[in-house]
Amino acid sequence: MIQDVVWGVSIVLMGSLALVFAWVAAGADISLPDYGPAIASAYRLRGWLFAAAVIVLIAANWRTLAELPYVSAATPAPGATVVPVDAVGEQWDWMVTPNAFKVGQTAEFHVSSKDVNHGFALYDPGMRIVAQVQAMPGYTNILRYTFTQPGTYHVLCLEYCGVNHHNMKTDIDVAAQ
Numbered sequence: 001m002i003q004d005v006v007w008g009v010s011i012v013l014m015g016s017l018a019l020v021f022a023w024v025a026a027g028a029d030i031s032l033p034d035y036g037p038a039i040a041s042a043y044r045l046r047g048w049l050f051a052a053a054v055i056v057l058i059a060a061n062w063r064t065l066a067e068l069p070y071v072s073a074a075t076p077a078p079g080a081t082v083v084p085v086d087a088v089g090e091q092w093d094w095m096v097t098p099n100a101f102k103v104g105q106t107a108e109f110h111v112s113s114k115d116v117n118h119g120f121a122l123y124d125p126g127m128r129i130v131a132q133v134q135a136m137p138g139y140t141n142i143l144r145y146t147f148t149q150p151g152t153y154h155v156l157c158l159e160y161c162g163v164n165h166h167n168m169k170t171d172i173d174v175a176a177q
């Protein structure tokens with residue numbers, strides 16, 4: 001999988017950069033002139049504050065990043081029917097199958113592309129964007145959305161993909177229960 005290769009290359013490059021920083025820091029002269037006891041204790045306090053900031057940062061990331069991606073991780077409402085949906089982008093059209101649902105149903109969009117990257121964006125009948133994910137060639141993204149109101153939802157492309165990008169749209173009908 002190309003994503004594993006990209007991940008591996010990124011880790012190696014980030015690790016090399018971190019080693020360079022560590023090497024420079026280890027060789028740096030960090031001794032201070034004698035500013036007196038007040039400044040010395042301020043420098044000690046700075047060390048503790050930095051450690052506290054690191055702990056808060058790690059805890060906050062631990063708590064929030066685990067839930068990414070928010071929408072595909074969203075669990076369907078209890079009792080909701082989950083409908084698998086094929087959503088394929090192609091210059092310049094969307095093929096969404098099936099494209100008729102009922103309020104309360106959860107669509108599980110399997111989003112991909114036949115050519116270039118597109119941006120799969122779902123709009124409610126009031127043209128408010130309610131969910132979006134990249135449509136990529138050779139890769140399928142999962143996007144779940146539970147329809148909350150009857151009417152015509154719209155799928156538009158959010159990634160510039162060529163001269164007719166602005167016309168790349170399709171409709172999804174959602175019936176009242």
Ligand SMILES: [Cu+2]
Pocket residue numbers: 118119157158159160161162165166168
């Ligand atoms: Cu586009």
